[in-house]
Amino acid sequence: MSIHQISMVLDLNKCLGCQTCTMACKKLWTDGDGMDYMYWNNVETRPGQGYPRNWDKIGGGFENGRLRPSDIPTKEDYGQTFEYNYSERLFEGGLQAMPHQEVRNTPNWDEDVGSLMLGENYYFYLPRICNHCTNPACLAACPRNAIYKREEDGIVLVDQERCEGYRYCMRACPYKKIYFNELLGKAQKCIFCYPRIEKGEVNACAKQCPGRLRFVGYLDDPNSAVHKLVHVYKVALGLFPEKGTGPNVFYVPPFNPPRKGNYGKSILEDPRMPIDYLVYLFGEQVTDVIRRLEGELQKAQNGGSSEVLQLLIGRDASVRYQIPKREELIHIQGAKKA
Amino acid sequence: MKSVALVALWCAASGVLARAELHTIPVTPASAEGALDPSSPMWKTATPVSLGLQRTPLLYPTDQPAALDITSVQVQLLRASGHVWVRLEWQDKSRNSAELPEAKRAWQGGHLVAQSEATDRFSDACAVMLPATTGASEVFPALQMGDAAHPVQIYFWDATRGTAVMEAKGRETTHRTGKKFPSQSVWKEGKWMVTLELPEFAAGTPLAVALWNGDQQDRDGRKYFSVWYKTQ
Numbered sequence: 053m054s055i056h057q058i059s060m061v062l063d064l065n066k067c068l069g070c071q072t073c074t075m076a077c078k079k080l081w082t083d084g085d086g087m088d089y090m091y092w093n094n095v096e097t098r099p100g101q102g103y104p105r106n107w108d109k110i111g112g113g114f115e116n117g118r119l120r121p122s123d124i125p126t127k128e129d130y131g132q133t134f135e136y137n138y139s140e141r142l143f144e145g146g147l148q149a150m151p152h153q154e155v156r157n158t159p160n161w162d163e164d165v166g167s168l169m170l171g172e173n174y175y176f177y178l179p180r181i182c183n184h185c186t187n188p189a190c191l192a193a194c195p196r197n198a199i200y201k202r203e204e205d206g207i208v209l210v211d212q213e214r215c216e217g218y219r220y221c222m223r224a225c226p227y228k229k230i231y232f233n234e235l236l237g238k239a240q241k242c243i244f245c246y247p248r249i250e251k252g253e254v255n256a257c258a259k260q261c262p263g264r265l266r267f268v269g270y271l272d273d274p275n276s277a278v279h280k281l282v283h284v285y286k287v288a289l290g291l292f293p294e295k296g297t298g299p300n301v302f303y304v305p306p307f308n309p310p311r312k313g314n315y316g317k318s319i320l321e322d323p324r325m326p327i328d329y330l331v332y333l334f335g336e337q338v339t340d341v342i343r344r345l346e347g348e349l350q351k352a353q354n355g356g357s358s359e360v361l362q363l364l365i366g367r368d369a370s371v372r373y374q375i376p377k378r379e380e381l382i383h384i385q386g387a388k389k390a
Numbered sequence: 391m392k393s394v395a396l397v398a399l400w401c402a403a404s405g406v407l408a409r410a411e412l413h414t415i416p417v418t419p420a421s422a423e424g425a426l427d428p429s430s431p432m433w434k435t436a437t438p439v440s441l442g443l444q445r446t447p448l449l450y451p452t453d454q455p456a457a458l459d460i461t462s463v464q465v466q467l468l469r470a471s472g473h474v475w476v477r478l479e480w481q482d483k484s485r486n487s488a489e490l491p492e493a494k495r496a497w498q499g500g501h502l503v504a505q506s507e508a509t510d511r512f513s514d515a516c517a518v519m520l521p522a523t524t525g526a527s528e529v530f531p532a533l534q535m536g537d538a539a540h541p542v543q544i545y546f547w548d549a550t551r552g553t554a555v556m557e558a559k560g561r562e563t564t565h566r567t568g569k570k571f572p573s574q575s576v577w578k579e580g581k582w583m584v585t586l587e588l589p590e591f592a593a594g595t596p597l598a599v600a601l602w603n604g605d606q607q608d609r610d611g612r613k614y615f616s617v618w619y620k621t622q
Contacts, residue, residue: 086493195450234507235491
């Protein structure tokens, strides 16, 4: 258990699916040998298979306090990495730029495919990083004690010296957010940009996000946006809470207007997407969150002001991020235990 | 998480086996020339001893059970000028090893990045365990990586990543020393033949062998093991 817990809230209503976060992370952390297939930050289309393929159905996490069995995702589950024949296309008269090999899977394979409800298409984007869980299954599963959770900020890291590449952590993580670098024989994962966080700088994925959908701060800092969104306004939920790991990345669920544009009706009565699917992702509490957001929306539509919606707009960095430098961190007085 | 009771039971059982089934492996004098080659005719002079193997119990509740696909390992020992060569030979119908490109830089590559080809494959491997203090003794270290009073040295060979010398004084204490040692290996017709060059140890030193079958996702404590055998 950490003393402080840094956290991220992502407002899914604002995600464009542009993958700028993915590229920011890739260029900063995973452009080295053996890391080609790794996207510590990925954005997947939902409903869809996700990255790695069917990660939400493979297994892992806890059940009655015990680790649940799981397979290790294969390289193909993560998606292929491939080059295009650009020189052929540009200099040798080829008709079309094509991948060098047949492509059967990629990290956002079913981009914008979505699903149908009453004959109408729906989908949304789900950006994912490591959840830096309160009760990390990866840490519980590692026989080498190579995985640790930092007391000062709750960031979960893999000690690259101690790791022997056994991959019990890959199996245990219900979010399949630990990757195996075969060249180094080491497990690697999102580090929540801890070198930036220590300097009071926000994560690269959040910094680069054009949609301004990410909020970062300490859950136990009563002045932080993440604290307010999760604990005070209660409009952000963790992914798959039933997996038992206590994720510390939270999502404001997609809050689409009613399907027929009937504002008199509740979104829950006339949704654009099956509420069951949101319940599958975020648990039963998601309907309460939607009701709460609906109430705030009505308040604003009736000429009132909504603190929640104002906060979710996230006008500038000072509204979205509250990241004290390391030396200031000890002064945070947590109103709630992270 | 870990099946402590099962491990304790196995520990007790393996201790009994270590005392009840003590065999001796002859050590044949030889010249150093060519001893590292597992196909060298020199090995015809070394008496082979077949060591029975067991599988460790499932250490974690999420582990899949594994069959006893490899029932024995053949061990031969040659001694010359400060070295002992150990030749291990065992049946393994599938070769699990990979030729990996060298990782030039772990982070921030300025070159064409080499790829990880797979995430879910495991290597065949073997190891020879000796007491850290070699020599004849009636007290053998615990089979599970020794114990605090009786530390062990492990000479580990991995079909993909080569060799490593490790030290341990009990379960979950194993660590790499950073040292390597010479080895050669051949996989042919469903059989591994691996030769390890170890520093010379005194007659009577106990020795135990472990094998990992990549096909069965073996790694860590998920493996085949022999009991302690005395060297001549």
